[in-house]
Amino acid sequence: MASEVAAFRGVGKSYGRVRAVDGLDLVLRPGETVALLGPNGAGKSTSLDLLLGLREPDQGSVTLFGGTPRAAIADGRVGAMLQSGGLMTDVKVRELVELACKVHPRGRSVTGVLTDAGITEIAERRVDKLSGGQEQRVRFALAIAGDSDLIVLDEPTTGMDVSVRQGFWASMRAQADAGRTVLFATHYLEEADSIADRVLVLHRGRLIADGSSAEIKARAGARRIAFEIHDVDLSSAAVPFDETVLRALPGVQSLDVTARVPGVRTVRIRTADADAGVAGIYRAGLYPRGLEVTGVGLEQAFLTITGELDKQDLAEESAR
Amino acid sequence: MTTLIKLEILRTLRNRRYLFFTVVYPALMYVFFINAYGSGNQAGGLPVKTYFMVSMATFGAVGAVLSGSAQRISLERKSGWVRQLRLTALPGRAYTVGKIASTAVTTLPAILVVFVVGATQGVSLSAPQWIGLAAALWLGSFVFAALGVALGYAAAPDAVQPIVMITYMAMALLGGTWFPVSGSLEKFARFNPVFLYNKLATFTQPGHSLDLVAVAGLAAFFAVFTAAAAALYRRDTRRA
Numbered sequence: 001m002a003s004e005v006a007a008f009r010g011v012g013k014s015y016g017r018v019r020a021v022d023g024l025d026l027v028l029r030p031g032e033t034v035a036l037l038g039p040n041g042a043g044k045s046t047s048l049d050l051l052l053g054l055r056e057p058d059q060g061s062v063t064l065f066g067g068t069p070r071a072a073i074a075d076g077r078v079g080a081m082l083q084s085g086g087l088m089t090d091v092k093v094r095e096l097v098e099l100a101c102k103v104h105p106r107g108r109s110v111t112g113v114l115t116d117a118g119i120t121e122i123a124e125r126r127v128d129k130l131s132g133g134q135e136q137r138v139r140f141a142l143a144i145a146g147d148s149d150l151i152v153l154d155e156p157t158t159g160m161d162v163s164v165r166q167g168f169w170a171s172m173r174a175q176a177d178a179g180r181t182v183l184f185a186t187h188y189l190e191e192a193d194s195i196a197d198r199v200l201v202l203h204r205g206r207l208i209a210d211g212s213s214a215e216i217k218a219r220a221g222a223r224r225i226a227f228e229i230h231d232v233d234l235s236s237a238a239v240p241f242d243e244t245v246l247r248a249l250p251g252v253q254s255l256d257v258t259a260r261v262p263g264v265r266t267v268r269i270r271t272a273d274a275d276a277g278v279a280g281i282y283r284a285g286l287y288p289r290g291l292e293v294t295g296v297g298l299e300q301a302f303l304t305i306t307g308e309l310d311k312q313d314l315a316e317e318s319a320r
Numbered sequence: 321m322t323t324l325i326k327l328e329i330l331r332t333l334r335n336r337r338y339l340f341f342t343v344v345y346p347a348l349m350y351v352f353f354i355n356a357y358g359s360g361n362q363a364g365g366l367p368v369k370t371y372f373m374v375s376m377a378t379f380g381a382v383g384a385v386l387s388g389s390a391q392r393i394s395l396e397r398k399s400g401w402v403r404q405l406r407l408t409a410l411p412g413r414a415y416t417v418g419k420i421a422s423t424a425v426t427t428l429p430a431i432l433v434v435f436v437v438g439a440t441q442g443v444s445l446s447a448p449q450w451i452g453l454a455a456a457l458w459l460g461s462f463v464f465a466a467l468g469v470a471l472g473y474a475a476a477p478d479a480v481q482p483i484v485m486i487t488y489m490a491m492a493l494l495g496g497t498w499f500p501v502s503g504s505l506e507k508f509a510r511f512n513p514v515f516l517y518n519k520l521a522t523f524t525q526p527g528h529s530l531d532l533v534a535v536a537g538l539a540a541f542f543a544v545f546t547a548a549a550a551a552l553y554r555r556d557t558r559r560a
Contacts, residue, residue: 052407056558073407080407086399090331102323103408142404 005030005150005181006051010060013046013205020046022205024060028183030149033176035192036185037302038202044185045083047202048154051183052080064150072150076105079148081139083155083185087127094123097141104146116171117141132159137168144175151175153184157191169195189298199298203306204313217301223274224296227281227288231263241265245284250276270296321414328422332388341387342430346380347437353498354441364500364518366525370445373438374521375497377457380430382492382514385465386484388423393472394480397556406557416553419472420465427461449524456520456530463513463538466545473552491515513541 006028013021021043028034038044049055050062053069064072072078088096097114101107114120119137122130130138136159143151156172157165165188172195176182186192192199193213201209201216209216234241246255251273259265267288271277274293281288296304332338353372357363363371393416396402405415431454445453471480471487494501495514509515519534 054403054406074409076409078407082400082403082407084400085404086396086401087404088327088331088396088401090334091327095327095330099323099327100408103321103410105409139404 003029004063005032005065006183007063008047008050008060009062011047011050011057011062012059013043013050013055013057019205021050021057024205024207026200026207026210028150028181030181031176031179032198033173033182033196034184034198034200035196036183036200036202037187037189037192038185039187039306042202043205044202045154046205048080048082048152048183048185052078052152074105076107076146077149078152079104079143079146079150080152081143081154081156083158085139085142087135087138089128091127092123093119093125093127093130093138093141096127096138097123097145100142100145104148106147108144108146113141113145116144116174118167118171133161133164136160140168140171148180150181150183153182155185155187157186157188165191189302193298201302201305203309208309209305213298216305217295217298218272219301219305223271224294225267225269225271225274225277225281225292226294227267227291229265229267229286230289233287233289241286245286246281249280252277321410321418324410324414324418325421328418329425332422332426338384338388338426342380342384342426343433346376346383346430347433349379350376350434350437351441364496364502366521367443369438369441369443370521370524371500373434373441373443374453374457375518377431377434378460378514378517379492379497380434381427381457381461382464382488382517384427384430385423385461386468386471386488388426389419389465389468390471390480390484391477393419393469394475394477397473398477402556412557416469416549419469420462423465423468424458424462427458431457431461445524453521453524456523457517460517460520460538463517463542463545466542466549467513470545470549470552473549473556510537513538516541 004027006026008024008026011021011024012019024047036044036047046055050057051064051069053062053073062069065077069078088099094110094114097119098110101110101113111120114123117137117140119134119141122134127135127138136156140153140156143153153172157168160168169191172182172184176195184191184196197212199209199211199213199216200207209219211219229241243255243257246252246257246267246269249269249271251271252269253272254270256268257265269277278291278293350372353376354369357368357372361368393402402415406412435450435454468484471484474480475483491512491514492498494505494509495512496509496518497514501509501515516534516537519531522528523530
């Protein structure tokens, strides 16, 4: 139990007839940096609300450090930044951060928190006069106001432009480097790819993938082979071109052959086993020109995984 | 928790709208009323100057606690600040306690400024009477703080604003704030907390002691409002 930061066990939560979280089983371990991915309405925010004790599950149990979420928060073991986390108005940034540091059982120095969140320059500004990105940083400061073991961030970089976002990632990484467990929800896949060492994919309230970003990509049939077949080469090799040869390659998930220029066919293959695929192409006596093997991004992987599930769901529904 | 309370007081005092509507406005109204009524006359069994000094002090105090609690609570529920606070080690009640404490502190200027104007206009009371009256009005304001908390948890900001205004104005109108109520109106006024609140002033008159019926009535209202506030608060917590 000691090596368990957070645990969802058979957790379900509905709003009326909508099943927001459906049988969620999940354990977070110390020191992990975990990204929670999912399209809008996948149940990310509800899951975080359940984790933080802001909502009660209908079924199952949620524990933080082996106890209730409330107990963990009262002990100062959790710092959190909510997506809809309004801020106190009519106060200065410094005053608000001071409040957060003082009420935290393991509060840090105000100066340190302001520095880590990158808001030292705006410390004397009134909270109601900040831009969206600055507000996000103030919310982040509230989440890191104490020496917490777990930092939970719900879509922390929403409303930030690209350059600011990358600066923010450095702040997030610094939290992970300090040995804290970091859990963040996002719909920026790049964010998950570059920061998280574990990625959870939530879809319609269910956990459909759980692994490193590389594993998630692999699961989606993660590589693409592209090349051209020139008729000139076919005649010299005395092998007629036949698509079925390509289709029979190991691990092929999709095949696309186009012939825009006479005598030149462009072939694109998505495959779970690119190494065996390339070997097979040569073994078939083909001479691929401009051969490229590329990995698909997490974005593509994500779309593939959720897309497959949508198809399954549709099939199940129509079978009923 | 004291940090939160201190910050709540500070931000309320910083708010210019608060200062105008709860401190400056009742003082101006006071000067207007005593001139309109003729300062030598009687109102509701009291000299006009004393009567309106109390009614304008209660007007400011009720305004301060209602807007300070009801509107702020409902706005901060909507903005998510209440949720954010629930993610701190502060106990759940800290937020509400902080709101009541800060409004209680901020009603004092509303009462005292009108008293100072009253004294300069010639209201003459003994030192114990001044202190007793200020204390009575200050304690009475907690009844409305409890009502404010209940309203703040009852509805969303765009609904709370008109509800607060209507409640506040109706209670003031029928509670003797702008003119003394008498006759058949007085029968209903006994069920109006502002009327009872204004009644606290009568002990300053020779031969009168503190109106215990009014005190009992206010205590009953306080109990009802507190129970409502607690129930609505719990409902809000369950909804997250």
